[in-house]
Amino acid sequence: MLRDNQRHQWEKDRARRPYATRAATGATEHETGLEPRDLVFHARYHVIAAPRELADAFRVPEGTLLLERAYRTRRAAEHAPFSLVTSYLVRDLVAANPALLDAANEPWPGGTQNQLYTVGVEVGRVEERVSARPPTREEARELGLPPGTSVLLLRKTSYDITDRVVEIAEVTLPGDRADLLFTTSLERW
Template sequence: MGDNRPVFQRIADDLRRQIDEGALPVGARIPSRSELKRTYEASDQTVDRAVRVLKAAGYAEGQFGRGVFVTDRAPIGTLLRSTGAVDSPFAARIALEGSPDGAPLTWEASSTAAAASDRVARRLCIVPGTGVIRSVYEYLANRQPVQLATSWEPLAITEGTDVVFPECGPYARRGVRGRMAAIGIRVVRAEERVGSRPASSAEAETLGCSPGQCVTVVERTHFDADGRAVETSDIVVRADRWRLAYDIGFV
């Protein structure tokens, strides 16, 4: 049976195989457009599309004025997610490759009042346009970007309290459970949904990857004892460099 894959996909798959098998090691230059055209008897558009596939998958990156080079895809580490993790918007511990004791985690955050989008409103079970506090986080380990996160909390729950801004006030950096407990709300569970999508230009710049490269996205929502959603967040990490590990306990 013949190979029905598009030509650009066959080229991308062959280059990916060479990278996986070490024929094109980390740091090696991907053959130029003219070399690829000659090798695969393909057009400019076809080989360009094949190289874009490699970039989007995290196998290669362009260097201005120099060409396209094989990137290091070895996992940096694992994000260990569990109920026992530090209660922060990060909600994970870090295990770096070769350093099982973890790494110091720092983060920067900013919060502003906003109107809930349709997507956020669905997750919080509120009316679109309802006031929320939107907090944007950038996490670093060993001064390297690890994770981006955006969190939304209904203003109807926190407005006028000491916890309205997650990173300010007497309960700053206490995490969702700790902060909500300070205003009499008991958070009893969190739900996470894991997916993937292409990185936006802004995400790629911060995380050190190429726009369009695959990132892992965790949609997490915290609920109180009455089943009310009190916070929801989008957590973004590079799919090629970080693994997610879940500690699932049984009672």
């Protein structure tokens, strides 16, 4: 799988398109070339109190309520997901649209940028930081990694056009089957 950060502009361009256009394909299909019928998707949501690290990153007080969203997508014919994704949003920011608080509405047509658009937020830039390390036992098991394989950790921070942090996503990718390519320029609406 090739994760190209041009995906952010692709997603932003689709955020204001009609539902049918957004529902036809998502970022995973875009990156893998697979059809929605070839994929199994799972989302789990929890509201958590922001620990210091996330509170500092969001520039909010520790304990601020965050919507923690865990995503797993895999090929229907395989057991391991493409990646382990945990995304965080400030709950009060997205609470204006109650549909955003319910995992049953996933996969959301148009992704996070469309979700944010529904509450009046335009993403202005995305920063991604990548590091590598050995996987935890849980990560190795869930990703089906052979011994000695590292994981790539991608931390994506999305900022709105006023430079406010609006999403933080932590993506754990299998080092033996993921390539990353970065070139990010987002056009304003």
